[in-house]
Amino acid sequence: MIDKHVTVIGGGVAGLSAALALSRFDLNVDVIESSPFLGGHAIRLACKATDACVKCGACIVEEKLLQALQNPRIRLFTNARIENMRQNQGFHYDRWQTPHRVDPDRCTFCGQCLDLCPRGAIQTGTSSGHKPFYALNPQLCRSAHDEDCQACQHGCPENAIRLDAETTQEACQSDAVILATGFTPFDPEIKPYGYRRFQNVITNLELEEKLRHTAGPLMTPEGKVVQNIAFIQCVGSRDAKLNHLWCSRICCGSSLRSARLIEWRQPDIVVTFFYIDIQNVGKNFDQFYSKAQGHFNFERSIPADIFEGNDGRLQVHFADSQTQEGKEATFDMVVLAIGLCPPQPLSNQKEAIDQRTTDDGFIQDTETSTGIFAAGTATGPMGIAESVASAESAAWSTIRYLHRSQA
């Protein structure tokens, strides 16, 4: 199928997997990623192996990215967006790309710019496939907002930073589109758990980043070793008040596997789970779960609220699942297992891209004859392995569509 071209919107694990599958059929693929880094949310997750692999799939994301980077049929655009998409014998759109202000060939990852930036606008990558490894967040950068700050550019010993690089626009066309725009993490600030007010209340995504940053025990920001940790499941999922009538599916796995890793690193830690129903994790869940039940406290109760004591420890109020009486427990750290919410709708192309959604607001992944397909968590909560499968499935639908339109 020579000379056909597919645009994949979103460079997470689903987008990359779809592109790789399509490339095997000699199709040319452009992947458009809005952030500076490819790999989506999943590439920031930790490997949660203890003495053996726990099959979280985090390493698969890395593998997909490295394969995509080497694939001559795949072009990867980061810091990019599409606008003004129209359908007329194929798809036509403008691709806007904000350049990376950091030159990957010059940057030596010395990290001086991190200290120089007054706004903390320099972000670092998480994968060896992230080029450049340092990137500038235009939302935070003063220079991007017409302010006269050039601290990083002046201070960079390698002259790798160019703040004046211009945004470019290019007219593009393609024969099919795959929406792999991923999920929006639930923002737990509206829940009564003190997120952003209490520094020891963190999300499971933040916990994963902490876990991959060190191989030692888990520490609070004050430098204390965490001895007592709680996980609150279903924050922003299975929540009728929010009208979030879905299970986010990955959080039980993330929390249970993270807890096992923490316990493996510091065996005397006390772990408590607040939950509604524990969902299956991996292929051998019975064994995995009975092991966890022997090690952790399981409270079938969703806490009402959290307060911070004078010592910085967190008091969690909940209904005891055995007596149904109000109870209070104190933890050094509380992890909120936040839900996966529908992706942000693409702006500026409502007319052309028919983004039919499910009742929950995710993109419907049913077969389309329009040439627009969807893959990964944009279509509903799912884990890494299923995102890959969903992407390959969407790639097949795309190939069939291209065959039909060729005939």
Add this chain to the structure above:
Amino acid sequence: MSAKILLIGNNTLTAGIAQDLINSDIDLVLATPVDKTDLSPDLVDVARKNQGLELLTQSRVSACRGSVGHFTVQVTTGQQVQSLEISQVVIAEDAHQHIDYSAHGLHPAASIVSLDEIEKVISTDTEIESIDNQAQTLVFLIGLKRETTPENTRRAMIAAQNCQKAGKRAYILTGNLKVGDQGLEQLYRQARAAGIIFIKFSHTHPRLRMDKQDQVTIEFDDEIAGRPFRLSPDLTVLDEMAQPTSYLQDLIRIFELETDPSGFTQADNVHRIGVGTNRAGILVAGPARNVTSQREHLMDMHIVALKGSMPIEPSSPESQAWAEIDLGSCIRCLTCHRLCPYSAVEVNTSIRIQPRACEACGLCAAECPREAIQVSGIEGFNMDARMPEPKGPNNGADYMPTIFAFCCSRSAFPAGRLAECLNPAMPMGLKTIAIPCAGSLSLNHLLTGFRSGADGILVLTCHTDNCHARYGNQRACERAAMLQDQFAEIGFDKDRLQVGTLAANMGMAFIEIVFEFEKRLRELGPSGLRSQQ
């Protein structure tokens, strides 16, 4: 080379796969042990629509030789045996649904039915009446003694709602309600609104009894109300658990497939996600790999069609590597044949490694007692030629240990690259060497490393159960341990050889391992082998 696909199965998924492959102009032969009259209606439909479809009923696969692109599969139909030339195999066989009466202290009786049986009587609205009219109260026991699946939970909730519609009273007793699939939380809310009573158990269990008339009595303390309750259902519905059928077990043996802990066709290894197995050209779908939901079946169907119509040859042949046996040195010990995790070593009158099935892990090359196997296509796989030059002072105050880190190209090597981004000041004496799999390192490689000037060698491999080559990491650990024992005997410090496990995203852990190792080598001083050269 034949381009024919052999499809094994007899269900809706098999029919879907068949139609999808036919639509893609792929030559197909379908084989199932069942009789024509027992064919799935969907399959009958596909056969009617596609008159040319080669459909072998009452036919079992009895043997298989060869590898992807040219399997020779023996199919037995009654007394007749035929050989088929096949390019790829797809297994979509059903699983056996096991009902565990004894786990609940029950035995088979008219008052107890399975999820499947209740579904059959209530599958259509008109048939609801055919449920035993005496049966007024139904209790579903789902995921109580064992964890269940979201699919069984979905089925129970739909069946319970249908019972409720027919004027029955339905209870669902469960441990963890498995709502981890699309639409299930909504279905749960609907079911509750329809009046179905859900009772969940977390730290207590219901007590089940069966009297002489097979009447089931269920007693429990409700965990929320804290009060004792008793149910005497007219009909008790039990959860099912999927198990591989004996035919599926035969297929696993015939096709030399790795299995998961429950004995299904796909190992519990992240490198086998999707419909892949340890063997190139053998795909497994749906119940054969123990996935149950319709959504997953649809995805499997698409992925099988995708992989089935993918060109088997990679688009750039020069990038492909594989192992080759020098038949002049080979003594036919068959070590490689027994060891190959991908069953890529074919033994006929001659012995040969099939390039398309070979994943170039190098396990065979490392283990071959005659060193008769080379992995071609990997630049300089010959390790002697790849040993880097040691750099930095060999002794004194500025002593900088030379470290060779042999890194698995899938895990530790990218971790090492990430480490360089995170901490540009890695030890000066560190040399990172990518290898296809840690299992490809022979004792000779390690010894050559020390001879070439390494003060210490790190073997960095994948975590247990994460090796693409199944047990390459384990082989590497065993080999290193063996060498460490020998070092201890000859008085060479065994700390100079260390094994670590890493994933591709563990840059920080890579840094910690390397610095820790360098510290130890500084304590030990130069190995002394370099100066003797």
